[in-house]
Amino acid sequence: MAYLRFNALETAQGRQPLPVIAPTERLTDYYGVHTFSKEVMRALLSPEAYLRIAEAIDTGGRIDRDIADEVANALKSWAVSKGATHYTHWFQPLTGSTAEKHDSFFDLASDGKAIEKFKGSALVQQEPDASSFPSGGLRNTFEARGYTGWDPSSPAFLMDNGAGGKTLCIPSVFISYTGEALDYKTPLLKSLAAIDKAATAVCQYFDRNIDKVTPTLGIEQEYFLVDKALFVARPDLVMAGRTLFGHSPARGQQLEDHYFGTIPPRVNAFMVDFEFEALKLGIPVRTRHNEVAPGQFEVAPTFEEVNLAIDHNALLMDLMQKIAEKHGFKVLFHEKPFAGINGSGKHNNWSLGTNTGVNLLGPSSKPKETLRFIAFIVNVVKAVHDHADLLRASIASAGNEHRLGANEAPPAIMSVFLGDTLTKALDDLENKSEISLSKGDNVYYKLGLNRIPSLIRDNTDRNRTSPFAFTGNKFEFRAVGGGANSASTMIVLNTIVADQLIQFRRDLEARLENGEKKELAVVEVLKQYYRASKRILFEGNGYSDEWVAEAEKRGLSNIKSTPDALKVYLKPESIDLFARLNVMNHAEVEARYEIELEKYIKNVQIESRVMGDLAINHVVSTALKYMNQLATTAKSLVDLDMINEAQPVKAIIRELSARVVVIKKNVEAMIESRKRANNLTNSAEMARQYATEVKDYFDVIRYEVDKLELLIDDDDWPLVKYREMLFVK
Ligand code: ADP
Numbered sequence: 001m002a003y004l005r006f007n008a009l010e011t012a013q014g015r016q017p018l019p020v021i022a023p024t025e026r027l028t029d030y031y032g033v034h035t036f037s038k039e040v041m042r043a044l045l046s047p048e049a050y051l052r053i054a055e056a057i058d059t060g061g062r063i064d065r066d067i068a069d070e071v072a073n074a075l076k077s078w079a080v081s082k083g084a085t086h087y088t089h090w091f092q093p094l095t096g097s098t099a100e101k102h103d104s105f106f107d108l109a110s111d112g113k114a115i116e117k118f119k120g121s122a123l124v125q126q127e128p129d130a131s132s133f134p135s136g137g138l139r140n141t142f143e144a145r146g147y148t149g150w151d152p153s154s155p156a157f158l159m160d161n162g163a164g165g166k167t168l169c170i171p172s173v174f175i176s177y178t179g180e181a182l183d184y185k186t187p188l189l190k191s192l193a194a195i196d197k198a199a200t201a202v203c204q205y206f207d208r209n210i211d212k213v214t215p216t217l218g219i220e221q222e223y224f225l226v227d228k229a230l231f232v233a234r235p236d237l238v239m240a241g242r243t244l245f246g247h248s249p250a251r252g253q254q255l256e257d258h259y260f261g262t263i264p265p266r267v268n269a270f271m272v273d274f275e276f277e278a279l280k281l282g283i284p285v286r287t288r289h290n291e292v293a294p295g296q297f298e299v300a301p302t303f304e305e306v307n308l309a310i311d312h313n314a315l316l317m318d319l320m321q322k323i324a325e326k327h328g329f330k331v332l333f334h335e336k337p338f339a340g341i342n343g344s345g346k347h348n349n350w351s352l353g354t355n356t357g358v359n360l361l362g363p364s365s366k367p368k369e370t371l372r373f374i375a376f377i378v379n380v381v382k383a384v385h386d387h388a389d390l391l392r393a394s395i396a397s398a399g400n401e402h403r404l405g406a407n408e409a410p411p412a413i414m415s416v417f418l419g420d421t422l423t424k425a426l427d428d429l430e431n432k433s434e435i436s437l438s439k440g441d442n443v444y445y446k447l448g449l450n451r452i453p454s455l456i457r458d459n460t461d462r463n464r465t466s467p468f469a470f471t472g473n474k475f476e477f478r479a480v481g482g483g484a485n486s487a488s489t490m491i492v493l494n495t496i497v498a499d500q501l502i503q504f505r506r507d508l509e510a511r512l513e514n515g516e517k518k519e520l521a522v523v524e525v526l527k528q529y530y531r532a533s534k535r536i537l538f539e540g541n542g543y544s545d546e547w548v549a550e551a552e553k554r555g556l557s558n559i560k561s562t563p564d565a566l567k568v569y570l571k572p573e574s575i576d577l578f579a580r581l582n583v584m585n586h587a588e589v590e591a592r593y594e595i596e597l598e599k600y601i602k603n604v605q606i607e608s609r610v611m612g613d614l615a616i617n618h619v620v621s622t623a624l625k626y627m628n629q630l631a632t633t634a635k636s637l638v639d640l641d642m643i644n645e646a647q648p649v650k651a652i653i654r655e656l657s658a659r660v661v662v663i664k665k666n667v668e669a670m671i672e673s674r675k676r677a678n679n680l681t682n683s684a685e686m687a688r689q690y691a692t693e694v695k696d697y698f699d700v701i702r703y704e705v706d707k708l709e710l711l712i713d714d715d716d717w718p719l720v721k722y723r724e725m726l727f728v729k
Pocket residue numbers: 216217218219220300301302303304349350351352359471473474
């Protein structure tokens with residue numbers, strides 16, 4: 001009898017939905033109460049300090065020491081009044097999760113009395129013991145320590161510390177002592193500055209009032225929920241975040257009934273609960289629904305400025321994990337926790353907003369603004385075309401490897417979907433031959449720009465299989481992994497678009513200097529761009545085999561493995577690009593590449609070890625016991641002279657035995673292959689060995705184990721089954 005599995009099932013089945021009570025009746029009363037928001041600052045700071053902070057938030061400027069002291073004091077009083085005992089610089093190291101080191105406000109005054117203390121210097125800068133965070137060699141090369149620095153553009157917030165008290169969390173960057181970025185936020189902020197500058201300069205051709213462009217991001221987060229007891233009974237989920245074995249359930253997602261179904265009560269309680277907490281933290285969560293796969297769900301907040309949206313997503317993931325514990329769940333953010341069932345992505349809805357309140361990727365009813373809209377669309381398409389491989393690199397990870405190109409998620413081929421109407425408008429523009437203008441002509445009408453806007457707005461065609469789709473007023477990058485930090489992708493997207501916009505301006509200027517009329521010059525440059533990048537556009541089924549063949553014909557990359565995808569970071573063009581835009585220097589790009597490789601190696605290594613352990617110590621041992629049982633049965637039948645009846649029993653024993661032999665042989669070979677990989681000193685070679693050799697054994701071993709699951713008595717099967725993990729709620 002598989003005690004662990006059946007006890008876990010009993011626990012899971014006995015759980016009831018927890019009652020959840022709204023903080024107060026009106027959302028507006030508790031929204032953001034746990035954040036040190038602009039409103040709180042306005043109330044607590046002197047007008048001068050407030051202005052300086054507001055300025056720093058808007059322009060990313062520095063803050064003087066005396067202002068920092070005042071802010072620190074206000075922050076401390078506010079936090080302590082709300083029950084905070086500790087503070088921490090909260091940052092996002094390249095491991096992919098968030099990190100914090102808590103310090104107490106508590107201090108002793110010279111007279112020995114207890115006081116609460118928090119100085120400006122402690123707010124602005126901290127030195128966590130950084131030696132255990134990945135640095136890709138940066139700290140070794142430069143200096144042993146790293147430090148964290150306050151990012152005033154993301155508001156400080158309060159987190160429950162689990163023991164009744166709260167911790168004040170201060171969003172921060174994390175850099176080496178010599179100034180190299182060791183985190184996601186630092187280059188992200190630089191990429192945001194780069195695109196602001198480049199896009200604003202382009203906007204100036206169309207509207208002089210635009211002096212700031214802010215990229216916006218709305219992250220739809222997909223996830224699975226598994227009962228905590230069942231989770232603990234699956235060592236692969238605990239250690240690797242995904243199931244390495246498990247036969248598909250009789251009923252998977254083929255009925256597609258989960259998507260439209262009602263949310264199970266226990267899940268609903270969990271959602272309502274974490275949403276309340278998220279709203280208190282100022283995370284504008286808005287939608288919740290079931291996803292396609294059984295046990296899969298989605299949460300999406302309203303879009304925000306990119307840096308804030310990413311902090312909020314990271315915080316939301318932490319929060320969901322914490323609240324899930326209370327409800328007896330575990331949240332899986334892994335890209336592909338269950339084979340044969342949809343994986344989880346993080347759809348990055350991205351656009352550009354201006355200080356004048358305009359969405360640059362939103363069609364307008366004014367022909368003049370339509371030209372600007374088209375200009376931004378075409379430049380984004382060109383950027384994605386020219387740097388598709390870099391975009392692919394930005395989403396490369398061991399987990400996402402299972403999702404990309406796995407016949408359900410966006411493929412590993414980067415393509416852009418624009419929709420019929422917009423494509424037609426661009427085709428028309430491209431085919432327009434030289435336009436001659438007479439006096440009094442309306443250039444926008446002549447260009448046909450008056451007809452486009454309403455068409456696009458009325459036309460909501462969608463393509464769910466495109467990795468990078470225009471969805472009416474934004475682009476949706478769907479290939480980002482569910483467990484990823486979106487900054488990795490946003491750094492690349494902002495950088496490539498910024499670079500493209502700079503190029504656009506240069507090409508435009510060349511024509512303007514020749515005396516061309518501005519609107520016509522814009523159209524001419526866009527025509528060229530469109531022609532040069534058209535092959536990246538694809539409107540059909542991105543999951544189909546035809547597309548793979550077609551993409552190859554078009555010369556588009558289809559980079560399947562993570563180590564291959566990551567290599568693109570090291571190309572001289574990539575290093576130049578990041579340096580040119582002042583986003584990352586050479587050493588920082590290299591370090592990131594090394595860290596991603598290291599993460600990949602460790603991931604596959606852990607999976608391989610867990611796989612070997614489960615296969616031999618859980619599955620094979622169970623199979624042997626079962627064979628013994630069957631042998632006794634067969635013998636008894638023979639003793640009873642039931643020779644024929646003993647035949648099928650013997651056949652099962654033979655099949656079990658054959659499968660056990662294959663498993664044993666392949667696990668041993670996998671271990672040997674791992675040893676060879678581990679002996680390599682070059683991390684790129686090691687990663688390749690893991691990707692091409694070690695991983696090759698996974699499918700073979702899994703195939704046999706999953707067959708055994710069908711053969712062995714259900715009472716004895718040691719691993720919680722797919723149907724139990726996916727359907728017990
Ligand atoms: P749909 O996928 O059906 O378009 P929504 O309209 O709800 O769904 O949008 C999905 C996500 O896109 C949400 O997080 C939403 O806030 C975000 N979004 C909407 N407009 C923008 C924008 N201008 N910039 C960035 N994200 C946006």
